[in-house]
Every structure is written in structure tokens, then in C-alpha cells.
Amino acid sequence: MIKLGIFYRVDYVEAAKFVLENIVKNFEVKHFTDSSLDFDEEKFSVDVNIVVGGDGTVLRTLKKVNTPVIGVKAGRLGFFSGYLLNEIDKLIQDLKDWNFIEDKRWTLRIETKKGTYFAINDAVIQKDVSQKILDLDVKITDGTFYYHADGLVISTPTGSSAYALALGGPIMLPNVEAFEITPMAPQFLANRSLVIPSNERIAVRSSEVANLIVDGDLVEQTNEFRIKKCNRTVIILRPKSYDFSTSIKEKIGYGRKILKNGL
Amino acid sequence: MIKLGIFYRVDYVEAAKFVLENIVKNFEVKHFTDSSLDFDEEKFSVDVNIVVGGDGTVLRTLKKVNTPVIGVKAGRLGFFSGYLLNEIDKLIQDLKDWNFIEDKRWTLRIETKKGTYFAINDAVIQKDVSQKILDLDVKITDGTFYYHADGLVISTPTGSSAYALALGGPIMLPNVEAFEITPMAPQFLANRSLVIPSNERIAVRSSEVANLIVDGDLVEQTNEFRIKKCNRTVIILRPKSYDFSTSIKEKIGYGRKILKNGL
Numbered sequence: 136m137i138k139l140g141i142f143y144r145v146d147y148v149e150a151a152k153f154v155l156e157n158i159v160k161n162f163e164v165k166h167f168t169d170s171s172l173d174f175d176e177e178k179f180s181v182d183v184n185i186v187v188g189g190d191g192t193v194l195r196t197l198k199k200v201n202t203p204v205i206g207v208k209a210g211r212l213g214f215f216s217g218y219l220l221n222e223i224d225k226l227i228q229d230l231k232d233w234n235f236i237e238d239k240r241w242t243l244r245i246e247t248k249k250g251t252y253f254a255i256n257d258a259v260i261q262k263d264v265s266q267k268i269l270d271l272d273v274k275i276t277d278g279t280f281y282y283h284a285d286g287l288v289i290s291t292p293t294g295s296s297a298y299a300l301a302l303g304g305p306i307m308l309p310n311v312e313a314f315e316i317t318p319m320a321p322q323f324l325a326n327r328s329l330v331i332p333s334n335e336r337i338a339v340r341s342s343e344v345a346n347l348i349v350d351g352d353l354v355e356q357t358n359e360f361r362i363k364k365c366n367r368t369v370i371i372l373r374p375k376s377y378d379f380s381t382s383i384k385e386k387i388g389y390g391r392k393i394l395k396n397g398l
Numbered sequence: 399m400i401k402l403g404i405f406y407r408v409d410y411v412e413a414a415k416f417v418l419e420n421i422v423k424n425f426e427v428k429h430f431t432d433s434s435l436d437f438d439e440e441k442f443s444v445d446v447n448i449v450v451g452g453d454g455t456v457l458r459t460l461k462k463v464n465t466p467v468i469g470v471k472a473g474r475l476g477f478f479s480g481y482l483l484n485e486i487d488k489l490i491q492d493l494k495d496w497n498f499i500e501d502k503r504w505t506l507r508i509e510t511k512k513g514t515y516f517a518i519n520d521a522v523i524q525k526d527v528s529q530k531i532l533d534l535d536v537k538i539t540d541g542t543f544y545y546h547a548d549g550l551v552i553s554t555p556t557g558s559s560a561y562a563l564a565l566g567g568p569i570m571l572p573n574v575e576a577f578e579i580t581p582m583a584p585q586f587l588a589n590r591s592l593v594i595p596s597n598e599r600i601a602v603r604s605s606e607v608a609n610l611i612v613d614g615d616l617v618e619q620t621n622e623f624r625i626k627k628c629n630r631t632v633i634i635l636r637p638k639s640y641d642f643s644t645s646i647k648e649k650i651g652y653g654r655k656i657l658k659n660g661l
Binding site for chain 2: 273275277278279280281282292295300303304305306307308310311312313315323325327328329330331332335378379380381383384388389390391392
């Protein structure tokens with residue numbers, strides 16, 4: 136019998152209870168956990184985790200567990216979700232048949248003098264409001280690029296539709312084997328993203344100690360860090376009908392069909 | 399003994415003669431050819447071709463030959479060049495020692511109902527000035543993206559620093575295994591480039607017959623074509639000191655060091 140865990144965003148607790156009530160009739164539910172709390176996966180043996188919440192909740196859950204995750208969401212689908220709340224019957228059937236697409240995403244490993252971190256979306260170095268513009272060196276095998284900017288975002292393809300997109304970067308399909316480096320508010324017009332192969336090692340050095348933000352969480356302040364592809368992958372289970380282009384179209388409207396006579 | 403050919407842009411003929419005079423003392427020169435003319439490589443057996451001219455001249459030469467190419471240029475270095483005209487002695491020494499970086503670039507194959515083409519930089523579908531905005535469908539394995547735009551540029555990493563860059567696309571390192579799709583003057587704000595793996599097959603369909611432009615040359619008018627990675631690679635020989643980041647910095651100023659007190 137399939138063993139499940141349920142994570143939920145605390146303000147989605149009613150939706151999460153609805154999922155629990157339906158799931159528990161069919162499967163063994165091992166835990167029902169507020170996604171903002173610490174979680175020790177080793178205490179529970181589950182095959183899959185259901186996450187009730189938005190993309191942020193799924194992201195945080197993916198970082199806590201090594202087992203696959205299924206996103207369930209009210210309203211519109213997000214990048215990380217697979218099922219809407221009103222598709223609970225379909226989810227139960229798909230669980231019974233184990234009828235999913237395994238959407239594997241590769242991740243980043245970030246090393247500083249103090250520690251190592253892993254990122255699904257991105258690592259960001261960013262100055263405080265009170266700080267001067269940073270001088271940033273980005274060293275790769277091929278040479279060094281220099282930026283005079285508020286910061287830099289180094290993202291996976293998964294992260295290309297997150298903060299990097301908001302800064303003007305391209306949309307990368309999830310299975311592209313490349314990092315994207317996007318400057319934040321660069322001086323002197325050099326605002327394009329740089330796309331570099333995922334087998335590169337990136338060393339970033341800043342003229343001043345600044346904030347290091349990993350997947351949206353401030354982790355430390357530093358003036359240097361290194362990034363490479365991480366050997367850890369995360370797995371999102373999707374319905375067979377899933378494709379990335381639909382999620383791009385639904386979530387941000389990119390590449391959607393425009394009607395001939397109006398919107 | 400190394401056998402060479404020399405191609406030149408017709409308005410660089412004096413520079414080309416200077417190269418010829420120096421090269422011919424040391425190597426067997428098999429041909430001295432205006433790069434705008436047709437060329438049958440099978441008539442000549444050469445190890446390498448020297449191209450005297452800018453990036454456009456090197457691009458056209460790379461499409462005519464299967465042997466490696468070395469770009470020689472007056473003034474500033476281009477993306478495809480390796481030696482400045484005043485570095486002729488270094489070039490001769492590097493030829494004697496065969497002391498080069500082999501810079502291999504992958505290419506595109508474009509298929510229409512009428513023919514097949516191969517591109518080093520890009521394939522472009524673009525409306526005429528007199529035509530209405532095109533409705534374009536871009537189909538990949540993952541789904542279909544729709545654009546309402548003047549056209550689309552589908553480029554290799556090599557082409558990412560050419561026309562796609564002028565349209566706002568990212569800079570891709572040459573060894574990234576991905577295509578870039580960039581819309582031209584898209585309606586409804588969807589102007590981001592899409593980066594997709596190089597093992598994809600792309601099918602483009604237009605609401606109207608429009609211009610198909612391959613590496614800058616208008617090749618035919620069509621309303622549909624297909625693109626995939628081509629099994630042909632082109633080889634540019636570079637001095638050992640070459641790296642891509644320097645050419646990006648020299649040619650377009652991207653990622654150049656900014657001095658603290660002024661430019």
C-alpha cells in the first residue's frame with residue numbers, strides 16, 4: 136500500500152484537511168505537517184509527499200525531503216503544482232495506478248567559507264539598500280566577467296521562470312543543461328543574461344560583503360561563493376497530461392494563443 | 399608541408415595580398431579566392447583556410463568549406479577572427495607548430511518543402527514591410543508556443559551573439575547544447591527568448607508565407623519549416639590565448655571591467 140505524507144501551508148489548512156479526508160480513505164497517511172516547520176524525513180517512511188499550497192510551499196518541501204512530491208493547489212496551477220484541489224479524485228486514481236510523469240529537476244550546490252547550500256531555483260547575491268553598488272567578478276573556465284550592479288542571480292532552468300524572469304532573463308526549458316546568470320540593475324547597459332553549460336564551475340567575488348540568498352532565503356553575508364551543479368535531483372510527480380509549455384502559458388501568459396479579433 | 403587556401407572580402411584585397419606574400423614564403427598556397435564567389439572545395443586539397451575579412455566573411459567561408467578556418471582581420475577582433483593583420487608572424491609560427499585551439503561550433507539544419515539549408519548562426523522567418531503581423535506556431539515535443547510578431551529568430555549559441563542579441567536575447571556560451579528562440583517585435587509583451595535543448599525538433603508554422611532567412615541570406619518564402627541540430631560542425635582555429643569571454647568583452651563590451659572613477 137502506498138504510504139503518503141501531507142505538507143500544507145498554514146493558511147491552506149482547511150484545503151489540506153479536505154485532501155487528508157479523501158486520501159486517508161485510500162492510502163496510509165504517515166504525517167500531516169505544517170510546511171514551515173522543521174521536518175526529519177527519516178522518522179517517516181513514505182513513498183510520496185502531497186503538498187497543499189503554492190509554488191513556494193512545494194519549493195520548501197522539495198528541499199526537506201528526498202522522496203517525490205505532488206503539488207495540489209486551489210485556484211490556478213503553478214509551476215510546481217500538478218493537480219487542482221477539485222481534481223482530488225483524479226489524483227487518487229493516479230496514485231492507485233501510479234500513473235505520473237516523473238519531472239526531475241537538477242539543482243545547484245553553493246559553497247562559501249562558512250557552509251554549503253543547495254538550491255532548486257537560484258542563488259542571489261544582493262546589496263542592502265544602504266550599500267553602494269557592488270563590483271562583481273564572475274569567473275568561469277573561459278574567463279572572468281565583471282558587473283557593476285545591485286547583485287546577480289545564478290539560476291537553474293527551473294529558476295529561469297522565477298526571479299531571473301522578473302529581471303529580464305530568458306525562459307529555459309527544465310531539461311536544458313545550462314545555468315543562467317542575470318545581473319540586477321547593472322550599470323552601463325550590460326543587462327543580458329549569460330547562459331553557460333551546467334558542467335561549469337562558477338566563482339563569484341564581490342567588492343563588498345553582501346547578502347547571499349538561496350531560493351529566497353537569506354542564508355548568510357559573504358563576499359565570495361562558488362556554484363556548481365549539485366548531484367541531488369528533486370522529483371515532482373505530474374499528471375500524464377502535464378507539459379511545461381502549458382504551465383508557462385497558464386502561469387505567465389508566455390506564448391499563449393492570441394485570438395485574431397481581440398484578447 | 400601545410401597546404402593553405404586564402405579567402406578574402408573583395409574590399410580587403412590589399413590586406414589579403416599582404417597575408418599571401420607572407421604566407422607563401424612558408425607554406426603551399428593552393429588558392430586565393432574572392433569570398434563572394436562560388437567555390438568548389440573538391441578541386442583543392444587544403445589543410446586550412448585563412449579568411450581575410452570580418453565576421454561575415456568568415457561565416458560565408460565556413461559554409462563553403464569542410465576544412466578548418468582561421469580568421470585574420472584588420473582593426474579589432476571579431477567573434478570569428480583569431481588574429482589581427484599585424485599578428486601575421488605569430489600566425490605563421492602557430493601554423494608551423496600547429497598550435498591552435500580547435501573551436502568547434504554546432505549548426506542547424508532547416509527543412510522546408512522545397513529544400514534543406516544549414517545555418518551556423520540562425521534561421522529567421524520575417525514578414526515584409528508590407529505584410530501584416532504574423533501568427534506563428536512553434537511546436538516542440540513539450541507543446542506549442544504561439545507568437546503574434548514580425549518574425550522569429552531561431553539561433554545556435556554561436557548565433558546568440560548575432561541577430562538574436564540585437565533583439566534582446568541572452569548571450570549563450572558556444573558549447574551550450576541549446577537553441578534560442580527569440581521573437582521579433584512581438585505583440586502583447588511576450589518578448590523573452592526561449593532556451594530549449596539542442597536535441598529538440600522545432601516545427602514553425604506561419605499564418606502567411608513570409609521570408610526565410612538563413613545566416614542573413616534570404617533563401618525562400620514559406621509558411622512552414624522544421625529545425626533540428628545538424629550533424630555538421632564547423633571548426634575555427636584560434637590562438638591558444640583565445641577565450642570566448644574576451645571576444646564578448648572586446649566586441650560588444652559585455653562584462654567588461656568598469657573602472658571605479660569613470661570609464
